[in-house]
Amino acid sequence: MTVFTSHSPVTGEPVGEHPVHGPEEIGAAVDRAHAAARRWAACGWAGRRARLRTWKRSLARRMDEFAELISAETGKPVHDARAEVLLTVVHLDWAARNARRVLRRRRVPSGLLALHQRALLDRRPLGVVGVIGPWNYPLYTPMGSIGYALAAGNAVVFKPSELTAGVGELLSASFAQAVPDHPTLLQAVTGHGPAGEALARSGVDMVAFTGAPGTARKVAAVCAERLTPLLAECGGKDAVLVDASADLDAAADAIVWGAMANAGQTCAGVERVYAVASVHADLCERIVHRARALRPGADPEACYGPLTLPGQLATVERHTKEALAGGAHAAHGGPESIRPPYAHPIVLADVPEDSPAMREETFGPTVAVNAVRDLDEGVAHANAGSYALGAAVFTGSRRTGLALAARLNSGAVSVNSVLGFAAIPALPFGGSADSGHGRIHGPDGLRAFTAPQSVTIRRFRPPVDLTSFATSRRSAARTINLGRRLHT
Numbered sequence: 001m002t003v004f005t006s007h008s009p010v011t012g013e014p015v016g017e018h019p020v021h022g023p024e025e026i027g028a029a030v031d032r033a034h035a036a037a038r039r040w041a042a043c044g045w046a047g048r049r050a051r052l053r054t055w056k057r058s059l060a061r062r063m064d065e066f067a068e069l070i071s072a073e074t075g076k077p078v079h080d081a082r083a084e085v086l087l088t089v090v091h092l093d094w095a096a097r098n099a100r101r102v103l104r105r106r107r108v109p110s111g112l113l114a115l116h117q118r119a120l121l122d123r124r125p126l127g128v129v130g131v132i133g134p135w136n137y138p139l140y141t142p143m144g145s146i147g148y149a150l151a152a153g154n155a156v157v158f159k160p161s162e163l164t165a166g167v168g169e170l171l172s173a174s175f176a177q178a179v180p181d182h183p184t185l186l187q188a189v190t191g192h193g194p195a196g197e198a199l200a201r202s203g204v205d206m207v208a209f210t211g212a213p214g215t216a217r218k219v220a221a222v223c224a225e226r227l228t229p230l231l232a233e234c235g236g237k238d239a240v241l242v243d244a245s246a247d248l249d250a251a252a253d254a255i256v257w258g259a260m261a262n263a264g265q266t267c268a269g270v271e272r273v274y275a276v277a278s279v280h281a282d283l284c285e286r287i288v289h290r291a292r293a294l295r296p297g298a299d300p301e302a303c304y305g306p307l308t309l310p311g312q313l314a315t316v317e318r319h320t321k322e323a324l325a326g327g328a329h330a331a332h333g334g335p336e337s338i339r340p341p342y343a344h345p346i347v348l349a350d351v352p353e354d355s356p357a358m359r360e361e362t363f364g365p366t367v368a369v370n371a372v373r374d375l376d377e378g379v380a381h382a383n384a385g386s387y388a389l390g391a392a393v394f395t396g397s398r399r400t401g402l403a404l405a406a407r408l409n410s411g412a413v414s415v416n417s418v419l420g421f422a423a424i425p426a427l428p429f430g431g432s433a434d435s436g437h438g439r440i441h442g443p444d445g446l447r448a449f450t451a452p453q454s455v456t457i458r459r460f461r462p463p464v465d466l467t468s469f470a471t472s473r474r475s476a477a478r479t480i481n482l483g484r485r486l487h488t
Contacts, residue, residue: 004192006165009075009306009341010298016073018165018190023198025189029157030202032184033128037155040185041125045100051179052096052151058178060089066170070138073164075298075305075341076262084140087423091144094425095151095446102443103152103450113483116462123450125153126229130204132196132219134211135308136265136363138164139171144429144440145208145231145449146171146186152449154206156186159199163308165190197222204228206449210267211235212361213434231438231448233430235267235361236389239382240418241375241404242275242283245396250416252286254392258418259367260294260345263304265312268390268429270418271362273369274378280371284349287369288332291345296365306341307364316343316364323348323357323368331369359385375404383409389431392418411435 002020007013021029040048059066067081074081103123110119129149133142138160146156160168165188172188179185189195193215200207200222206229209219213234223230240258242251258270275283294303307313317338324330333346346366351357357368372378382391391410393401401415411431414420421427428444430436439445464479465471 004162004165004190006073006163008072009163009308009310015069016166018162018169020191021189021195021198022191023202026157026159026195026198027202029184029187029189030128030130030199030204033155033157033187033204036182036184037125037127037153040150040155040182041153045104048151048153049096049099051182052092052147055175055178056089056092056096058174059085059092062174063089066139066167069166069170070164071305073166074135074138074308076308077300077302077305079300080262080304084137088140088143088147090423091140091425091441092147092151095148098426098443099151099153099446102446105455110456112486114456116458116460118457118459120455120457122453122455123152123447124453125450127205128155128157128203129449130199130202130207131156131158132199132207132209132211133158133160133164133168134267135161135163136262136267138167141210141233141267142168143171144445145210148440148445149206149208149449150186152446154449155184157199157202157204158186158188159196160188160190162190162192200228201225206231208438208440208449209233209436213436216436231430231440232436233267233389233438233440234434234436235363235387236269236410236431236435237271237359237361237385237387238268238390238392238410239272239274239378239408240270240392240394241378241382242273242279243375243393243395243397243400244276244278245400246279246394247396247416248279248283248286251394252283252290254394254418255287255367255369256290256294256345258392260291260304260365263296263307263343264316264365265308265363266419268412268419268422270367270392272358272382273367274372274381275369276374276378277371280349280369284331284347284369287367288347291332291347294345294365296342296344304365307343310341312363313338313340313343315360316346316362316366319355319357319360319362319364320346320348320366323351323355326352326355328352328355328357328368333366353381353384361387375400379404379407383407386434387431388433389435390414390419390421409433411439
């Protein structure tokens, strides 16, 4: 079998070798998953919960093993990778514990017209979910689909990014080791783009994809061939609004972390800031002060690592140069901050709104800080782009913060923090437009991997049965007229 090699983005040295799975191997994995899904369904809510929590405890015990591999394949510091594993464990635990409560069969009102029927709503697992994962958070992000899909009663075939194939293989192996009676419930298949295409075309019952909008459109086209449902999370260009009443130190601290953590390679990370003019200069100074203290590197004391995808350095450089050419000024850093494989922090100010740095996802340790007349203008700019994933608001008034959150198009908004929703498993996560569609996490994330089934049970013979030819026209007409009067 053909193999490919994953490499360290820091040194370029090989990290591991992985098979290039073709359509036949991927189809066989999906066939095994269909059989595994039937056995998994037979476990019932309690059996699935117990097994998933056993797996959760195993992941927690193996945190350092996972973190070391995540660090090796992505370049991020081990302490960041350990935090990623922790978030993964927290979400898996919530999904396992809450699946029955959210998805169990429930009675719904029948209404006067169908009083003789008992109405039940059931939610059934889809069967096999194909998950196509990213490289920036190679464990936490795909597990937002994998963990919730498993808790909902499905089997999963996981195609990790070719940059982080080892993490995907370790994840699949860890499940088989923790839950040995279901060894094919979670399987990893590896390869490049064609492997993802083959998975989408393989007969899975749903595809959950995380990646760039352009790739999502290609996956959607393949899914359309079989009308396979697609859940897509496609990144963002997240904005932060800063009011004059805000705690500027807290805002600057959160903005720098949101923009620079993980080398800026966070789909819901901070890329744009709109501060009211009266505090813009002060906020910029505080942001620059904190950005100057950051140092990328490969050692344990580094604040963040390299850009995992080498080609992303060119995007960061292009966005920076075009912003400066358009009239922006560099409050800190600039094109010279690109020193492969690292990008040092870049803070831009007064960036033209039509610049790529304000319209396209940069996905690097940069942030643009612009002044606005008022928060109304800030909301207008924040909503003007094609992405709608996350956002944040900093203000001295919670009421103002909630009012602004309601006006933002983003799927998730944090008030006086950034990315506050990431660590709360009960909250759904996802966006719209170029940020994709559908939700992971929370009750909505569990429901996303099920199909509703409506069930009615006839309780007694109604006085007038509108579903029988034996009912006289006169009786039926009288009943229908009575119903009309009730609704006019």
